Amino acid sequence: AQKVTQAQTEISVVEKEDVTLDCVYETRDTTYYLFWYKQPPSGELVFLIRRNSFDEQNEISGRYSWNFQKSTSSFNFTITASQVVDSAVYFCALSEARDDYKLSFGAGTTVTVRA
Amino acid sequence: DAGVIQSPRHEVTEMGQEVTLRCKPISGHDYLFWYRQTMMRGLELLIYFNNNVPIDDSGMPEDRFSAKMPNASFSTLKIQPSEPRDSAVYFCASSITIAKNIQYFGAGTRLSVL
Numbered sequence: 001a002q003k004v005t006q007a008q009t010e011i012s013v014v015e016k017e018d019v020t021l022d023c024v025y026e027t028r029d030t031t032y033y034l035f036w037y038k039q040p041p042s043g044e045l046v047f048l049i050r051r052n053s054f055d056e057q058n059e060i061s062g063r064y065s066w067n068f069q070k071s072t073s074s075f076n077f078t079i080t081a082s083q084v085v086d087s088a089v090y091f092c093a094l095s096e097a098r099d100d101y102k103l104s105f106g107a108g109t110t111v112t113v114r115a
Numbered sequence: 116d117a118g119v120i121q122s123p124r125h126e127v128t129e130m131g132q133e134v135t136l137r138c139k140p141i142s143g144h145d146y147l148f149w150y151r152q153t154m155m156r157g158l159e160l161l162i163y164f165n166n167n168v169p170i171d172d173s174g175m176p177e178d179r180f181s182a183k184m185p186n187a188s189f190s191t192l193k194i195q196p197s198e199p200r201d202s203a204v205y206f207c208a209s210s211i212t213i214a215k216n217i218q219y220f221g222a223g224t225r226l227s228v229l
Contacts, residue, residue, distance in 0.1 A: 042222070043225075044221065045220035091158070100216050101215045102216075
């Protein structure tokens with residue numbers, strides 16, 4: 001069963017627009033971690049954030065912000081005032097306490113920011 | 116500090132040939148992971164090591180795949196014999212014990228088996 005669902009396959013925006021990426025997860029564990037990774041056109045996977053299941057505070061880092069809502073099993077990611085350099089594939093991932101080394105990745109959302 | 120280093124970046128080979136992918140983890144990291152990325156299956160964990168010892172290889176697709184970690188700074192993933200369906204991007208990642216699920220990825224090796 002798919003543990004992480006990223007329903008948006010592709011999103012295209014014009015520079016300076018905000019873009020929100022949805023991530024819905026499924027787990028029976030009470031302790032788990034959620035992640036976002038960025039894969040730019042160069043191909044490497046860049047770690048962006050890790051949140052644990054006990055910390056529902058939203059987080060902001062520059063133009064990036066994350067909204068974690070356990071009630072809806074969602075961990076959404078917003079890029080404010082998008083830039084061309086934000087064009088990439090973004091992956092949401094889940095790690096459960098029972099196998100905390102293992103990351104289950106979503107299918108990814110391709111974001112294209114047009115100048 | 117250097118990140119995870121993988122070589123080669125691109126590999127094109129013919130079916131039946133042996134392929135060896137290489138990885139140098141971040142210094143001081145004691146976990147090493149090999150992943151495969153395809154359009155059909157996304158990112159899949161193949162195998163991971165802790166302190167150079169293979170811990171979980173349940174993701175390795177077939178006996179044609181093998182991985183070794185002879186020391187803390189080097190790992191290989193070998194496919195012998197290679198098949199066209201092995202074409203994918205192979206990533207190596209590393210992490211440290213206190214945050215083993217924060218994995219830092221290399222740039223990947225894009226493998227094409229003709």
